[in-house]
Amino acid sequence: MLAARKPFPAAIPILLAWLRRITDAAVKESLVRTLSVPFARPLAARPLIDEFRRRDCSPGLRWALGNALSIVADDSVADDMVSLASDRQYGRAREMVVLGLGRLGDVRILPRLLELLQDDEVSGHAIVALGLLKSSAAREPLEPFLNHPRAWVRKEARKAIGRIDTATRRVPRR
Numbered sequence: 001m002l003a004a005r006k007p008f009p010a011a012i013p014i015l016l017a018w019l020r021r022i023t024d025a026a027v028k029e030s031l032v033r034t035l036s037v038p039f040a041r042p043l044a045a046r047p048l049i050d051e052f053r054r055r056d057c058s059p060g061l062r063w064a065l066g067n068a069l070s071i072v073a074d075d076s077v078a079d080d081m082v083s084l085a086s087d088r089q090y091g092r093a094r095e096m097v098v099l100g101l102g103r104l105g106d107v108r109i110l111p112r113l114l115e116l117l118q119d120d121e122v123s124g125h126a127i128v129a130l131g132l133l134k135s136s137a138a139r140e141p142l143e144p145f146l147n148h149p150r151a152w153v154r155k156e157a158r159k160a161i162g163r164i165d166t167a168t169r170r171v172p173r174r
Contacts, residue, residue: 007037007039009039009040012035012039012040012043012044013043015031015034015035015044016035016043016044016047018031019031019032019035019047019048019051020047025058025060025061028051028061029060029061029064032048032051032061032064032065032068033064033067033068035048035068035072036064036067036068036071036072037071037072038071038072040068040071040072041071041072041073041074042072042073042074042076042077043072044068044072045069045072045073045074045076045077046076046077046080048065048068048069048072049069049077049080049081049084051065052065052066052069052084052090052093052097053084059091059092059093062090062093063092063093063095063096065093066084066093066094066095066096066097066100067096069081069084069096069097069100070096070097070099070100070103071100071103073100073103073104074104075104075106078101078104078106078108078109081097081100081101081104082101082109082112084097085097085098085101085112085116085122086112086115086116088119088121091121092121092122094121094122094125095121095122095124095125096125098113098116098122098125098126098129099125099128099129100129101113101129102128102129102130102131102132102133103129103132105132105133107133107135109133110130110133110135110137110138113126113129113130113133113138114126114130114137114138114141117130117141117142117145123145123153124150124152124153124156127142127145127153127156127157127160128156128159128160130142130160130164131156131159131160131161131162131163131164132163134163134164134166134167134168135164136164136167136168138160138164139161139164139165142157142160142161142164143157143161145157146158146161
C-alpha cells in the first residue's frame with residue numbers, strides 16, 4: 001500500500017543541504033524532482049539556480065533543475081531566470097526555465113520572451129510562456145508561429161493567441 005502523498009515542507013531545508021553534497025547524478029536528479037513542488041518556493045530557488053550553473057552538470061540533470069525552477073521560482077530570482085533562459089550554452093536545458101518565466105506572471109519579462117521566440121531551441125516554450133502572460137503585445141509576434149513546421153509549436157501558438165484574445169476581451173468588473 002502506498003503512503004498518502006502529503007506536503008513535507010519541513011524536509012525542504014534538509015533536502016537542500018543534501019543537494020550540495022550528493023555527487024551521483026541519478027540520485028541528485030531524484031532529489032531535484034522531489035524538490036519540484038510548490039511548497040518549496042522560494043526557499044529552493046536559489047540553490048537550484050546554483051546547481052543549474054555548475055559546469056559539471058549533465059544536460060539531463062540541468063533539464064530537471066530547469067523544470068524544478070519553473071515550479072519554485074518567484075520574483076526574487078526573476079533576473080537569474082532571465083539570465084539562465086538567455087544563455088545559449090545551456091541549450092535545450094533552458095526549456096523549462098523559459099516556461100517558468102511565463103509562470104512568474106511578470107510583464108517586465110515580456111521583452112526577453114519575445115527575443116526568445118527567435119531561439120529555435122526554446123521558441124516553443126517561449127510561446128507557451130507568452131500565452132501565460134496574456135499580454136496583447138505578444139499577439140502579433142506569435143502569429144507567424146501559426147504556420148511553424150512543427151505541429152506542437154503551431155498548437156501552442158494557437159493556444160497562446162487564444163489566451164491573449166480571451167484576456168483582452170474581458171470586461172473588468174465594477
